[in-house]
Amino acid sequence: MIKEIEIYELAGLLETGVDFIDVREDDEVADGMIPGARHLALSDLPEVASTLAQEKPTILYCRSGRRSMKAAELVDPYAKHPLYNLTGGYLAYLEHKQNS
Numbered sequence: 701m702i703k704e705i706e707i708y709e710l711a712g713l714l715e716t717g718v719d720f721i722d723v724r725e726d727d728e729v730a731d732g733m734i735p736g737a738r739h740l741a742l743s744d745l746p747e748v749a750s751t752l753a754q755e756k757p758t759i760l761y762c763r764s765g766r767r768s769m770k771a772a773e774l775v776d777p778y779a780k781h782p783l784y785n786l787t788g789g790y791l792a793y794l795e796h797k798q799n800s
Contacts, residue, residue, distance in 0.1 A: 702772045705759065705784045707792040710734075713784065719758040723771045724790070728763060734793045742767050745774055753779035761786035761793075 722733050723742040752775045762768040769785045
């Protein structure tokens with residue numbers, strides 16, 4: 701089951717030791733990433749989808765949350781731990797950072 705999380709919930713989940721993955725493409729990641737994330741492009745995800753969310757909960761994000769939901773749908777059939785999609789993605793992070 702895929703759960704949607706808001707940007708204000710992210711810090712608490714990151715403290716629990718989740719796998720935090722940016723699924724944007726290389727050119728997008730070059731502009732910046734949310735601290736603590738690792739990069740795994742959506743285009744590469746089908747090859748490794750069955751290995752994600754096996755050892756610990758996983759949070760996926762993209763620019764706005766749409767592609768990361770598609771990524772979560774690829775991973776979901778294999779997931780043994782909770783799977784999260786960051787609503788609003790990187791744009792929500794930038795807005796939150798600006799307003800903090």
